[in-house]
Amino acid sequence: MSNIVENLNWRYATKQFDATKKISDTDLSTLKEAVRLSASSYGLQPYKVIIVENPALREELKAAAWGQTQITDASHLFIFANDLNLDTASVDKYISNISETRGVPVDALGGFSDMMKGVITNLSAEAKHIWTAKQTYLALGNLLNAAAELKIDATPMEGFNAAKFNEILGFDKLGLNASVIATVGYRHDEDTTQHYKKVRKSNEELFITL
Numbered sequence: 001m002s003n004i005v006e007n008l009n010w011r012y013a014t015k016q017f018d019a020t021k022k023i024s025d026t027d028l029s030t031l032k033e034a035v036r037l038s039a040s041s042y043g044l045q046p047y048k049v050i051i052v053e054n055p056a057l058r059e060e061l062k063a064a065a066w067g068q069t070q071i072t073d074a075s076h077l078f079i080f081a082n083d084l085n086l087d088t089a090s091v092d093k094y095i096s097n098i099s100e101t102r103g104v105p106v107d108a109l110g111g112f113s114d115m116m117k118g119v120i121t122n123l124s125a126e127a128k129h130i131w132t133a134k135q136t137y138l139a140l141g142n143l144l145n146a147a148a149e150l151k152i153d154a155t156p157m158e159g160f161n162a163a164k165f166n167e168i169l170g171f172d173k174l175g176l177n178a179s180v181i182a183t184v185g186y187r188h189d190e191d192t193t194q195h196y197k198k199v200r201k202s203n204e205e206l207f208i209t210l
């Protein structure tokens with residue numbers, strides 16, 4: 001079996017973390033790099049990723065996440081927050097990044113810039129919210145896969161009150177919205193979930209080859 005499949009079978013949505021175990025700085029850097037390298041529409045990365053270590057803040061967030069203990073017991077909490085204010089200035093910033101990174105004059109990127117600006121300015125606030133939130137799930141996927149490769153446990157989570165998270169984290173003022181979160185760390189020996197068999201659709205049920 002390939003390493004990828006082995007790792008994906010090894011990982012599971014951890015219910016109980018060992019609160020005494022912390023991930024190393026090196027592993028944290030690798031996880032951050034996996035998130036940073038995520039694909040996104042046009043490459044705009046319309047989100048911020050907040051990593052919460054502060055125990056008091058995590059206690060507060062746990063109360064807004066139906067008391068799920070992963071929030072406080074995991075080593076780190078990642079919050080993927082989509083950008084509600086994605087605008088033409090965001091595109092300009094991205095264009096200057098491309099220009100500097102690839103040594104291309106900004107003028108040569110005018111067509112690409114105008115196209116992105118056209119798309120963004122035509123989106124309603126709701127459509128923009130949905131579109132930017134979708135991008136965060138790709139970053140989440142990269143985090144889960146990278147964690148599995150490092151044999152670090154992770155739990156993707158939507159079971160939280162986004163409005164309360166936004167309030168606690170001051171996201172409202174920043175034009176951000178807590179879209180999805182993930183806790184990373186090490187499974188507790190007593191987490192019985194780790195022994196559950198994976199439940200997935202069969203190939204026949206899942207795939208259609210045309």
Ligand SMILES: Cc1cc2nc3c(=O)[nH]c(=O)nc-3n(C[C@H](O)[C@H](O)[C@H](O)COP(=O)(O)O)c2cc1C
Pocket residue numbers: 011012013014015068155156157158159160180198
């Ligand atoms: C977007 C998303 C949200 C999830 N929310 C939660 C959650 O709030 N709490 C939790 O314990 N598990 C959560 N899960 C975990 C799923 O229940 C789990 O991934 C699924 O049952 C498949 O099991 P496995 O990941 O262990 O293979 C979530 C998973 C995803 C992808």
